[in-house]
Amino acid sequence: MTEYFPEIKAPIAYEGPESTNPLAFRYYDKDRVIAGKTMAEHLRFAVAYWHTYKGEGTDVFGAGPYDRPWNHAATPLEIAEKTLDANFEFMTKLGVDYYCFHDRDIAPEGATFAESADNLKHIIDLAEKKQKETGLKLLWGTANLFSNPRYMSGGATNPNANITAYAAAQVKLAMDATKQLDGENYVFWGGREGYETLLNTNLKQEREQLAAFLHMAVGYAKKIGFTGQFLIEPKPCEPTKHQYDRDVATVLGFLREFDLYDYFKMNIEANHATLAGHTFEHELLIASQAGKLGSVDANRGDVMLGWDTDQFPSDIYETTAAMMIIVQQGGLGSGGLNFDAKVRRQSIDQLDLFYAHIGAMDVFARGLIIADKIISDGALEANRIERYSSWQSGVGADILAGRADLASIEAAVRAGSEPSIRSGRQEYLENLINRYI
Ligand code: XUL
Ligand code: CO
Numbered sequence: 194m195t196e197y198f199p200e201i202k203a204p205i206a207y208e209g210p211e212s213t214n215p216l217a218f219r220y221y222d223k224d225r226v227i228a229g230k231t232m233a234e235h236l237r238f239a240v241a242y243w244h245t246y247k248g249e250g251t252d253v254f255g256a257g258p259y260d261r262p263w264n265h266a267a268t269p270l271e272i273a274e275k276t277l278d279a280n281f282e283f284m285t286k287l288g289v290d291y292y293c294f295h296d297r298d299i300a301p302e303g304a305t306f307a308e309s310a311d312n313l314k315h316i317i318d319l320a321e322k323k324q325k326e327t328g329l330k331l332l333w334g335t336a337n338l339f340s341n342p343r344y345m346s347g348g349a350t351n352p353n354a355n356i357t358a359y360a361a362a363q364v365k366l367a368m369d370a371t372k373q374l375d376g377e378n379y380v381f382w383g384g385r386e387g388y389e390t391l392l393n394t395n396l397k398q399e400r401e402q403l404a405a406f407l408h409m410a411v412g413y414a415k416k417i418g419f420t421g422q423f424l425i426e427p428k429p430c431e432p433t434k435h436q437y438d439r440d441v442a443t444v445l446g447f448l449r450e451f452d453l454y455d456y457f458k459m460n461i462e463a464n465h466a467t468l469a470g471h472t473f474e475h476e477l478l479i480a481s482q483a484g485k486l487g488s489v490d491a492n493r494g495d496v497m498l499g500w501d502t503d504q505f506p507s508d509i510y511e512t513t514a515a516m517m518i519i520v521q522q523g524g525l526g527s528g529g530l531n532f533d534a535k536v537r538r539q540s541i542d543q544l545d546l547f548y549a550h551i552g553a554m555d556v557f558a559r560g561l562i563i564a565d566k567i568i569s570d571g572a573l574e575a576n577r578i579e580r581y582s583s584w585q586s587g588v589g590a591d592i593l594a595g596r597a598d599l600a601s602i603e604a605a606v607r608a609g610s611e612p613s614i615r616s617g618r619q620e621y622l623e624n625l626i627n628r629y630i
Contacts, residue, residue, distance in 0.1 A: 197279040201286045221558035227565050237529030238331040243298040243537030244275045244535035258541050269301035273316050281323045291332035293531045296367045301367045317370045325425035332529045333378035336364045339385045349406035350386045350399040372419045377527040387436035404451035411456045422527050424460040429469040440469040441479045458487030464494040464501050474514040481522045485615040488528025505534040505549040512560030563629045
């Protein structure tokens with residue numbers, strides 16, 4: 194069988210923080226136990242099929258400079274077979290247990306729906322065999338309801354019911370594929386579920402269409418016995434101007450409004466959070482506190498650019514903050530850290546894929562190590578507990594327990610004295626974090 198990454202002779206090894214080898218881990222030591230679990234169990238890294246193998250380095254101004262050997266063959270199906278081989282070779286050499294795919298990046302769309310279905314089935318059968326041979330696993334599958342022009346006005350929220358039906362049929366097959374590969378989750382990302390202008394949009398009906406679509410998916414999962422977790426991936430815009438799954442809070446409200454709350458968790462993407470005007474950790478925490486943090490698309494944006502740059506994570510502060518939330522909620526369960534990230538356009542070598550993933554894995558491993566120290570030291574939490582200590586008794590406890598009323602509070606405040614204020618000590622706490630980093 195062709196070897197696609199011949200420069201990598203053996204799986205990437207852990208060599209420790211002093212190593213200067215760019216093809217070694219300095220922090221990710223997969224069997225090292227931290228807070229009762231191995232690093233591999235905490236982090237559950239996944240490779241994103243679309244960016245890693247199918248990305249060509251295109252941008253809106255120019256063609257793709259990457260020349261990947263697996264993307265050369267006589268037919269689209271042969272290319273898909275070669276790409277599958279490249280995936281399993283890459284994962285094995287990198288030492289990542291999971292991958293994620295869209296139906297249309299793992300298998301080519303055919304001339305008809307039936308042909309697309311056959312292509313998908315062919316590749317999924319091969320992937321099943323490869324998973325059995327290697328022990329590698331599927332974190333999640335999803336359907337691409339955004340690339341084909343038929344979906345320009347939406348999949349679930351299309352004004353044409355026949356296009357929504359097409360999308361539903363496609364989701365059915367993508368769920369079948371995910372189940373066949375024992376995928377641990379299934380993702381819904383609604384890049385075209387939204388609107389460009391309200392002048393032509395029936396907003397009320399489109400939201401109802403989306404809810405009905407998701408209810409059909411829930412029903413089908415029950416029917417086939419798919420027990421993986423359903424995940425919604427919020428994003429405010431791009432490609433559509435206004436997307437219905439804007440951010441975590443919006444999605445939680447939508448799920449409640451349409452009786453879908455129990456069936457979905459969130460897949461939080463770092464760069465989607467920042468596009469929504471939030472930090473990554475804000476979105477993680479809002480989801481986590483609702484018991485809805487299911488999985489993470491681990492990437493980052495660029496503070497100078499206002500779009501979804503999907504860069505590989507490299508910021509220790511961000512990964513530390515993220516890992517604090519993930520560790521404190523007891524892990525991601527069936528979810529993981531999927532690198533929904535692409536190398537920069539000028540990073541044209543196959544080895545750049547390794548540098549990118551190794552760096553990203555290391556920066557999350559380092560974030561985990563630091564987060565564990567901060568949590569076990571307890572200083573940050575002690576400060577927070579003290580800051581809210583007045584809520585433990587008296588009027589604070591009464592308000593929280595619903596025992597207080599405005600009239601009795603007014604009488605007490607009138608009889609009392611001016612409450613004191615105290616420092617939030619932000620700089621002190623920032624210095625504290627820097628002691629660990
Ligand atoms: C797009 C994006 C998607 C989803 C899966 O911004 O993040 O790749 O992760 O459809
Ligand atoms: Co994503």
